Amino acid sequence: MTTYEAVIGLEVHAQLLTHTKLFCGCATSFGSPPNTHVCPVCLGLPGALPVLNQKAVDLAIRTALALGLTVHETSVFSRKNYLYPDLPKGYQISQYDLPLATSGSLSIELEGGEVRVVRIRRIHIEEDAGKNLHGHGGDSIVDLNRAGTPLIEIVSAPDLRSGAEAALYLKALRDVLIFLGVNDGNLEEGSFRCDANVSLRPRGSNSLGIRCEIKNVNSFRFVQKAIEYEVMRQEQILASRGTLRQETRGWNERDGRTFSMRSKEEAEDYRYFPDPDLPPLRIAPEVIEAARTALPELPAPKRERYRRSLGLTPYAAGVLTIHPRIASFFEETLALLGGDASKIANFIQTEVLAGTTLRGLDASFPVAPWQVAELLRLVDDGTISGKQAKEVYAALVGTNASPEHVVKARGLGVLRDEAALEALCRTILDANPKQVAAYRGGKTALLGFFVGAVMKETKGSASPTLVNAILTRLLTGLSRTAGQRHRP
Ligand code: ADP
Ligand code: MG
Ligand code: ZN
Numbered sequence: 001m002t003t004y005e006a007v008i009g010l011e012v013h014a015q016l017l018t019h020t021k022l023f024c025g026c027a028t029s030f031g032s033p034p035n036t037h038v039c040p041v042c043l044g045l046p047g048a049l050p051v052l053n054q055k056a057v058d059l060a061i062r063t064a065l066a067l068g069l070t071v072h073e074t075s076v077f078s079r080k081n082y083l084y085p086d087l088p089k090g091y092q093i094s095q096y097d098l099p100l101a102t103s104g105s106l107s108i109e110l111e112g113g114e115v116r117v118v119r120i121r122r123i124h125i126e127e128d129a130g131k132n133l134h135g136h137g138g139d140s141i142v143d144l145n146r147a148g149t150p151l152i153e154i155v156s157a158p159d160l161r162s163g164a165e166a167a168l169y170l171k172a173l174r175d176v177l178i179f180l181g182v183n184d185g186n187l188e189e190g191s192f193r194c195d196a197n198v199s200l201r202p203r204g205s206n207s208l209g210i211r212c213e214i215k216n217v218n219s220f221r222f223v224q225k226a227i228e229y230e231v232m233r234q235e236q237i238l239a240s241r242g243t244l245r246q247e248t249r250g251w252n253e254r255d256g257r258t259f260s261m262r263s264k265e266e267a268e269d270y271r272y273f274p275d276p277d278l279p280p281l282r283i284a285p286e287v288i289e290a291a292r293t294a295l296p297e298l299p300a301p302k303r304e305r306y307r308r309s310l311g312l313t314p315y316a317a318g319v320l321t322i323h324p325r326i327a328s329f330f331e332e333t334l335a336l337l338g339g340d341a342s343k344i345a346n347f348i349q350t351e352v353l354a355g356t357t358l359r360g361l362d363a364s365f366p367v368a369p370w371q372v373a374e375l376l377r378l379v380d381d382g383t384i385s386g387k388q389a390k391e392v393y394a395a396l397v398g399t400n401a402s403p404e405h406v407v408k409a410r411g412l413g414v415l416r417d418e419a420a421l422e423a424l425c426r427t428i429l430d431a432n433p434k435q436v437a438a439y440r441g442g443k444t445a446l447l448g449f450f451v452g453a454v455m456k457e458t459k460g461s462a463s464p465t466l467v468n469a470i471l472t473r474l475l476t477g478l479s480r481t482a483g484q485r486h487r488p
Contacts, residue, residue: 023050069104
């Protein structure tokens with residue numbers, strides 16, 4: 001039994017989905033040759049002046065409101081001064097004592113179903129640094145394509161208690177950002193990164209212990225592992241009455257350990273001061289209210305609505321809200337077809353998602369919602385069987401053909417010729433006199449046996465509803481005739 005409790009606070013850096021950088025017109029696109037998206041502003045050349053990207057501000061406001069933060073009418077850009085090759089100006093433009101927004105929260109569902117409210121202290125806007133690339137013919141080079149890319153930093157209170165909780169929080173946060181359309185959620189390309197602050201305290205205590213900050217871990221799994229390792233390391237130090245140092249640590253995935261990088265710098269080391277090139281950022285109350293009104297439905301309330309109002313299972317609700325494009329696909333199909341949401345959800349899960357690829361915020365679907373709606377309508381009205389729907393679906397994939405057209409072209413369609421079906425039903429009944437007698441004797445569950453036989457005979461092309469109706473009529477009709485025969 002451990003006597004210590006882990007205390008974790010996360011600082012997430014999320015790249016805002018703008019086409020251009022925070023203070024200049026350079027492109028933010030990923031993967032170009034080094035130093036091809038640069039200009040005097042993001043190179044930090046003397047005399048170049050920054051101009052704030054309005055789109056970045058809009059996206060930051062949207063995020064802050066969605067997470068329940070108060071957006072301030074005035075915030076200030078400051079210079080955070082430090083020397084590093086990937087920082088050409090010698091300072092990073094960030095927000096410090098007057099950030100864009102403060103005091104919000106994000107609720108996460110823990111393993112046992114318990115809901116934990118994680119407080120969010122602040123969200124501020126800042127620019128990204130460049131990237132040092134090592135090993136270019138023995139040299140290191142600096143790539144400044146990323147320098148000046150707009151980021152928001154989302155700082156949580158130290159409300160998380162384990163690596164697993166931290167991973168849940170990060171996933172929930174990424175989902176929210178993706179649904180808001182402010183971030184592409186791409187951890188591999190570094191557009192969603194996190195620093196994890198970890199400390200221990202005696203169980204039951206309310207004070208905060210000495211913390212270590214693990215820098216830039218870029219996968220949910222690694223964050224969890226890094227925190228778990230760090231908790232163990234700190235526990236051992238405390239248990240052996242050693243002293244912890246406040247420091248910045250890195251994560252080495254290869255040996256599964258954190259390692260010391262440097263002692264933690266203090267805010268005063270950065271000599272923050274308001275950037276004289278940028279006026280205070282003023283946001284009118286009407287702008288804030290308009291952004292609040294325009295907020296889209298977030299993943300957690302959406303899941304809840306799918307479960308409560310549409311009657312989906314928790315699993316289906318979860319799958320359909322993995323990505324905003326999947327949710328839209330489902331909602332569009334439902335709007336076109338109406339009726340049973342579970343049936344549509346099932347079809348999307350079993351057929352459509354199998355051929356869907358997700359990449360960041362983009363998704364490519366094998367078919368369109370109108371095709372699914374039309375296909376399911378053909379099943380509903382008995383034109384084709386469920387089995388035939390799969391065949392039609394396979395023919396629709398990658399085309400914009402109409403399901404109805406495919407059905408006609410292939411000569412599909414269920415047998416709906418009542419006279420022909422009735423004749424077939426009679427043959428089946430004649431061939432099974434024992435079962436007919438049993439049915440009439442009260443074993444009505446045998447209806448399924450007769451339906452099955454007819455479906456087999458028609459290779460699944462008969463309308464089950466119609467076959468059901470005909471068989472019931474014949475069986476009850478026959479028993480009535482039989483009864484009449486015994487009357488005097
Ligand atoms: P800094 O100015 O060094 O970035 P902050 O006070 O702003 O420090 O906190 C940064 C992050 O560290 C926040 O997410 C916060 O919740 C977390 N944090 C602060 N103190 C502790 C602690 N003792 N243990 C764990 N996390 C902490
Ligand atoms: Mg920090
Ligand atoms: Zn530039």
